[in-house]
Amino acid sequence: MTVAKKWCLTEAQRRDAADPIAFARARFSLPKDRIYFDGNSLGPLSHAVRQRIAEVTAQQWGEDLITSWNAHQWIDLPKRVGNRIGRLIGASPGQVLCCDSISINLFKLLAGALPMVRGKRQVLSTQDNFPTDLYMVQGLSHLIGQHACRLDLVEESALLEEINDDTGIVLVTEVNFRTGRRISIPELVAKAHAHGALVIVDLAHSAGAVPVHLEAWAVDFAVGCTYKYLNGGPGAPAFVYVAKRHQQQFQQPLFGWLGHAQPFDFSPHYEGAEGISQLLTGTPPIISLAAVDAALDAFQDVDIRVLREKSLGLSEYFLLGLGLLELEEQLRLISPRAAEHRGSQLSFAHDDAYGICQALIERGIIADFRAPNVLRIGFAPLYNTYEEVWQTVETIGEVLAAKEHQDPRWQTRNAVT
């Protein structure tokens, strides 16, 4: 065993030394004595973000006050940041806007897309989609009535075959937040379009972690968040994508003054702006938005294909280590075993998953837990290393051997898991 362990460590160090994007780690302000595998929930602070927030608050807000809307182009930030995000998800300029939360943006898309499918009312989604995605449909149904909007839920594995001529909108998350399973969007879009349906894709666990090609895949609408793999900071604004071909016809329901064609005319009558700007509603959170802008610097000179390769390399190495330490029986993998069907996380089922997670945090390794029994390890290839992967696997082995996960302290759960 010790020989195997020694090999694992040496091999991890060898892989780190050969990592073509190892340079990106230095862009982050990572706490010492911590290993962070929770970038799929909240990405860490980068030096660029720390600096930008200081500048935006001290200089722009502090000194230049309201003139900053023009002087520092605050007014253009939602579009500018949107265009930068677009580069990471295969969308050319003018189709992505950075604003609001995923939930709010989904509401805008659902309400705006339903009238485009000519009387069809079915919104088809998956049983284990992220709850807010389903709640937003339920809320819209409640508002406009079942005859105009009806949520139908199916198993993820049956989604493709459940699409038929009654389907109005397919609402899907590319990478399942619980299992990490990644579904094939191009196939889904082709089937939906063949039946006259439109597709809304949630990229919360995709953007910044897996290659996405919204235009090439002919996706109609998309949303995603910036505080996970894009490292924009807690509660940073989300993004919304409307394909150019739909922008004329699409109208979002939340008529806000900043989505108006001429906000500073202060007209009593709403007239939506041209293009993606119509998706704006109210005043954007400039400090957070500037943080997202700076956070995107971390992707400079990083090829998203290389990022993906490293992401899968890290997760495969994790599984290799688990196998060598004979922990596979105890930690049951619920993510797909085939790497190409995964996003950038591994999920394991264990009755004491919460206890394992807490015991790891106590030892300085941060992962997370999702009810009822899932331990999630999120791999962020911009900063995670193979050595961290190995140390984590080894520590899980120690936690399980010493039964630290059964500590009575873990019987009560924190509010945020």
Ligand SMILES: *Cc1c(COP(=O)(O)O)cnc(C)c1O
């Ligand atoms: C994190 C996450 C969200 C979060 O939505 P907000 O409204 O931005 O809080 C939505 N969908 C998925 C799939 C997520 O993973």
